[in-house]
Amino acid sequence: MSLTPQDITRIANLARLELDAPHAERMLQQLNGFFDIVEQMNAVDTTGVEPLAHPTAVMERVALRLRDDVASEPNQREANQQSAPAVERGLFLVPKVIE
């Protein structure tokens, strides 16, 4: 399997990354180099094997916890916005989305 330049354009769009032509070309080579070593996975028979998402689930039951749906954090609007690129009157500024 080999990725094409069109694949790179499609993936970069999904990933929201701007890639100019030289970067896209380099990315294509690197990804194809990488997927060469991925091929060996195909030789493994994984029929009936349950995917492992939480590693210690091999040893003990891992339950996803839920906490009560109550506001437990103090209001930290200013601290939370201090590193934002553009803020006005406590709101995050973004380019116009709807005309």
Add this chain to the structure above:
Amino acid sequence: MSHPSLHQLGVAELAAKLAAREISSTDITRHLLARAQAHEDLGAYLALNEEAALAQAQAADARLAAGERSPLLGVPLAHKDIFVTRDLPTTAGSRMLEGYRSPFDATVVAKLAQAGMVNLGKLNCDEFAMGSGNDNSAYAPAHNPWDRSRIPGGSSGGSAAAVAARLVPAATGTDTGGSIRQPASLTGITGIKPTYGRCSRYGMVAFASSLDQAGPMARSALDCALLLSAMAGPDLDRDSTSLDHPAEDYASELIAETSRKSSADGQESLKNLRIGLPKEFFGDGCAPGVQAAVRAALAEFEKLGATLVDISLPRTELSIPVYYIIAPAEASSNLSRFDGVKFGHRAAQYTDLADMYKKSRAEGFGPEVQKRIMIGTYVLSHGYYDAYYLKAQQIRRLIAQDFQQAFTQCDVIAGPVSPTVAWKIGEKSDDPVANYLADIYTLSTSLAGLPGMSIPAGFGEHGMPVGLQLIGNYFKEAQLLGVAHQFQLATDWHTRAPQEFSA
């Protein structure tokens, strides 16, 4: 005030002097801050906060003066710049987070502060912890104190360089695929990655959430045990994958062992220990100098009474593609939060919202991070998910089961950490796949979520340090630290300092 040898003292030694009131936390903090500045060219630190550090040191001195005693009170450390901190900027080694200030402290940072440790600053690392040489840091490479032309390993390279160069007695690191063990190995220090979920991930800038795990890096197993006792434990309200097991005291038993050892020298202290040697870790791919050092360390373990057992971890080679599918998949999802809106870099010029996202991310992320985002996005995209991501997770279970099979034959597993000693800065950057292959001995432990550590085992090619990897079963951190401690009672590799930093 000048104390020429204070920086040579480890955590336990400093704590003893602080408790005896022979030195003050303020003295040692000042001394280490000055030393950090004097060795700025090592690239270990990304930020220092003298004022905040001295305030913490004075607070520790006041507690000590009032008669309070606890094992870490007043001892300085520094944090990998992947842990968010209120007092210092957090960059994760990326331009994306240049100038970022967290509104809160990571749980690990808060817990060590509560234990009375003084935070000197933030340590260099590969961008978003992606890399094996610290040469993916957007700011500056960190240098190996044993040979400045070589990498200190990564991604916790600044942590390793700082501890090895005696800039700080201990540091935090994070390990996703080997990022504590490999730099510890390449700089001749001791580091442990505990069982996945043992230390809270709250406030650790996320790379791969099912793999990321924090751990201490220091100059001995005892010092690591002291830190880990304060770092580990449940954080159930803030980290959904934090394990619900109470914190442990890893250090007391080691301290007891030290006094037992001095009263009964020459005893076979590891008599009932079976050490498994995976044949896949001792093949042609490992440099002769590394193999020789590891074999010599294993012979030392035999002298201590341990039995060596041949085992097999048959899917070791598969851990490379499996890891490099799962980790980028999770990374592409985690890093989607960097959109130039709530925090992080925003491009100066753009046409619309989508263009702002794309330009901000292209400018903010370095090449390795972009590559992993691309890999992750691809393997999670429609039509490819089953073939790559799901398949990798299935093989991940087989890899974890292989370890459980191996642990029926042995108590701990040992082998090299890295197939080579530290390489020259820039030597591998053109061959990304070669970088991935060099992670072969550490990835499977991470995929299985097992605890693993690196302890200094001697020197290999070019006189560079070699680490021995010890892997334990789930929650066997105490056993691993105990085994490492016995080795360090019998050998002095962990006390060796690079020439330039030995005075």
